[in-house]
Amino acid sequence: MSNDDDILVSVQHLQQYFPAGHNRYVQAVDDVSFVIRKGETFGLVGESGCGKTTTGRTLLRLYEPTDGRIIYDHKVLFDSGKVPLEQEDGTPILDESGNPKMGKKTKVDMLPYRRKMQIVFQDPYASLDPRMTVGDIVGEAIDIHHLAKTRQERYDMVVTALRHVGLNSEHANRYPHEFSGGQRQRVGIARALAVNPEFIVCDEPISALDVSIQAQIVNMFENLQQQLGLTYLFIAHDLSVVKHISNRIAVMYLGKIVEMADSNELIFHCVHPYTRSLISAIPIADPKTARASKRIVLQGDVPSPLNPPSGCRFRTRCPFADEQCAKSVPAWKEVSPGHFAACHHLDRVK
Amino acid sequence: MTEQMNHEKYLVSIEHERLSFFTPVGEVKALNDVSLHVSPGEILGIVGESGSGKSVTSYSLMGLTAYPGRIIGGDLWFNGHHINDMTEKQFQKMRGSEIAIIFQDPMTSLNPVYTIGNQIREVIMLHTNKNKQEANERAKELLTLVGINEPDKRLKQYPYELSGGMRQRVMIAIALACEPKLLIADEPTTALDVTIQAQILELMMELKKKLGMAIIMITHDLGIVASMCDRIAVMYAGHIVESGTTDEIFYQPKHEYTKGLLRSIPRLDSESHTKLVPIEGQPVDLLNPPKGCPFAPRCRACMKVCLREMPPVTTFSDTHYTQCWLNQKNEAEGAAQGGDAK
Numbered sequence: 001m002s003n004d005d006d007i008l009v010s011v012q013h014l015q016q017y018f019p020a021g022h023n024r025y026v027q028a029v030d031d032v033s034f035v036i037r038k039g040e041t042f043g044l045v046g047e048s049g050c051g052k053t054t055t056g057r058t059l060l061r062l063y064e065p066t067d068g069r070i071i072y073d074h075k076v077l078f079d080s081g082k083v084p085l086e087q088e089d090g091t092p093i094l095d096e097s098g099n100p101k102m103g104k105k106t107k108v109d110m111l112p113y114r115r116k117m118q119i120v121f122q123d124p125y126a127s128l129d130p131r132m133t134v135g136d137i138v139g140e141a142i143d144i145h146h147l148a149k150t151r152q153e154r155y156d157m158v159v160t161a162l163r164h165v166g167l168n169s170e171h172a173n174r175y176p177h178e179f180s181g182g183q184r185q186r187v188g189i190a191r192a193l194a195v196n197p198e199f200i201v202c203d204e205p206i207s208a209l210d211v212s213i214q215a216q217i218v219n220m221f222e223n224l225q226q227q228l229g230l231t232y233l234f235i236a237h238d239l240s241v242v243k244h245i246s247n248r249i250a251v252m253y254l255g256k257i258v259e260m261a262d263s264n265e266l267i268f269h270c271v272h273p274y275t276r277s278l279i280s281a282i283p284i285a286d287p288k289t290a291r292a293s294k295r296i297v298l299q300g301d302v303p304s305p306l307n308p309p310s311g312c313r314f315r316t317r318c319p320f321a322d323e324q325c326a327k328s329v330p331a332w333k334e335v336s337p338g339h340f341a342a343c344h345h346l347d348r349v350k
Numbered sequence: 351m352t353e354q355m356n357h358e359k360y361l362v363s364i365e366h367e368r369l370s371f372f373t374p375v376g377e378v379k380a381l382n383d384v385s386l387h388v389s390p391g392e393i394l395g396i397v398g399e400s401g402s403g404k405s406v407t408s409y410s411l412m413g414l415t416a417y418p419g420r421i422i423g424g425d426l427w428f429n430g431h432h433i434n435d436m437t438e439k440q441f442q443k444m445r446g447s448e449i450a451i452i453f454q455d456p457m458t459s460l461n462p463v464y465t466i467g468n469q470i471r472e473v474i475m476l477h478t479n480k481n482k483q484e485a486n487e488r489a490k491e492l493l494t495l496v497g498i499n500e501p502d503k504r505l506k507q508y509p510y511e512l513s514g515g516m517r518q519r520v521m522i523a524i525a526l527a528c529e530p531k532l533l534i535a536d537e538p539t540t541a542l543d544v545t546i547q548a549q550i551l552e553l554m555m556e557l558k559k560k561l562g563m564a565i566i567m568i569t570h571d572l573g574i575v576a577s578m579c580d581r582i583a584v585m586y587a588g589h590i591v592e593s594g595t596t597d598e599i600f601y602q603p604k605h606e607y608t609k610g611l612l613r614s615i616p617r618l619d620s621e622s623h624t625k626l627v628p629i630e631g632q633p634v635d636l637l638n639p640p641k642g643c644p645f646a647p648r649c650r651a652c653m654k655v656c657l658r659e660m661p662p663v664t665t666f667s668d669t670h671y672t673q674c675w676l677n678q679k680n681e682a683e684g685a686a687q688g689g690d691a692k
Binding site for chain 1: 399400513515516543544545546547548549551552570571572573574576577596597600601610611612614615616617618619621623625626627628629630632633
């Protein structure tokens with residue numbers, strides 16, 4: 001394919017089942033595939049428990065996937081050996097007899113890749129060690145990867161990382177408790193930046209912050225992306241923030257991606273009933289529009305991922321569900337170029 | 351603002367309330383001269399970030415100010431009660447029957463060792479002279495009212511057996527058990543997912559129509575107040591910096607903080623990518639609040655006087671007022687030119 005070169009991360013048929021005892025499994029992530037291109041921000045939205053955080057962590061192999069393949073910069077980081085080989089745009093590669101070729105079972109040592117792939121966690125109050133100074137928190141990764149030869153060099157790298165996030169050298173000697181939530185999140189971001197990564201998983205980085213601080217951090221992510229040429233996987237439950245920052249968005253429900261498209265396309269021309277109700281559920285900060293618009297209120301709660309519904313997982317809350325939805329898992333269809341959705345009733349939503 | 355005998359006209363009337371927490375490290379001035387009122391059947395939204403005093407204001411109305419905190423000035427009236435000189439016994443009688451509250455986190459605000467039924471019956475039996483059986487009937491009614499199926503089965507369940515949305519419905523059922531005149535909703539949906547949030551907000555609006563109580567909606571989400579509230583009070587560092595009807599706040603914001611908040615939220619309905627305009631700086635440290643206007647250090651239009659003195663109230667309409675020097679200045683200039691004070 002012509003534009004394969006700019007693909008940085010490719011996740012194919014990723015599966016993450018957590019054992020829950022009694023031979024049962026929490027099906028946190030099931031058959032999730034997407035690609036992230038160099039320099040773009042890929043948004044992942046969904047409600048709590050839909051598997052978006054697990055996807056992000058599994059992609060970094062903080063959890064070992066139970067199945068699937070992860071490719072970073074054209075190098076296979078993980079392959080269970082049980083999923084067919086695909087070209088990077090998703091078409092399967094066939095062998096001479098026409099059967100899909102399976103990948104080779106692979107598990108590479110992640111240490112060299114950890115330098116390139118970093119993560120910013122959700123809760124800045126829980127993700128910083130209270131007994132370490134900010135300088136040591138940011139410098140820890142530099143030590144692990146032996147990036148600095150002298151103390152001075154290490155100090156300079158720490159200060160550079162802190163400057164990137166709007167802090168300065170005097171903050172390096174302080175402890176996390178001396179900072180406000182927004183500043184702590186800046187420290188968390190500086191820690192990720194310290195090793196000059198190419199790719200950062202942002203796992204709900206702003207949801208624990210005050211409204212007036214959220215915009216500061218969102219803008220900082222955008223500026224850093226421009227300055228340092230970063231690629232983001234931006235995970236959040238707040239669709240308006242994800243829409244603002246992302247080039248493309250995938251919507252997850254109960255471990256599966258239900259719809260994926262360019263961000264404007266997804267917001268204004270969504271085709272999946274779940275995406276549509278998710279968008280309509282967001283309170284609009286404009287009284288006149290809010291009064292005029294009618295909300296589609298979904299009934300019921302998200303089913304347990306221990307025992308997800310058969311067929312389409314959304315069918316228990318979907319207004320269009322029928323027998324077909326219970327019988328078969330909806331296929332992944334391309335609705336318009338670059339816009340994918342998995343639903344049996346795409347025509348009815350419009 | 352007319353302040354004469356407001357407490358007879360309004361359901362809630364708070365006048366010049368000052369409240370401080372006397373902590374070992376010093377006095378934290380949580381509320382500085384807060385005045386607000388709520389009419390019967392009205393929904394008032396209180397918006398502000400954490401630590402701005404939005405919860406403390408409404409808790410003080412229920413006599414729930416936590417230990418080192420004390421009301422040190424002002425008058426609080428609710429439904430004919432003068433809150434300042436009420437005893438704990440009188441509060442207990444009032445809480446649950448005339449005024450009720452829904453807390454933010456339904457996971458922790460229900461008692462895990464009692465069944466749902468037990469917890470709903472407790473309120474009913476405390477405030478009415480119903481016996482256990484009658485209370486049980488009422489509890490079933492309430493669960494149906496808040497949209498919970500199979501109330502018989504649910505009454506026997508413990509909180510851990512219910513989902514977050516369900517628990518919040520139970521909280522609402524408990525709050526509504528005695529048909530209070532005022533419901534305080536303290537970030538009732540912050541811990542919930544958007545689709546569940548939509549369910550709960552819908553339910554609250556429906557119940558408000560049915561029962562006609564007034565609601566104080568405490569939130570930091572401008573989207574929620576836009577669709578629900580009649581009036582909004584914007585709080586910052588223990589001051590109400592601006593108050594007005596929902597339209598006034600959203601379409602003619604006067605205080606720089608309100609304007610900043612409105613600018614800083616991403617819009618779902620804009621097709622082009624415009625950069626967010628954040629409010630720079632960090633939230634106020636209430637232990638050492640800045641002299642003058644608390645928002646001055648973060649304000650884009652800060653003047654010298656802002657750092658020196660707290661601005662007086664500028665009134666724009668019967669409902670709309672703000673505390674900002676900039677508006678004072680505009681008004682003075684307008685008056686000097688013989689123009690309209692607006």
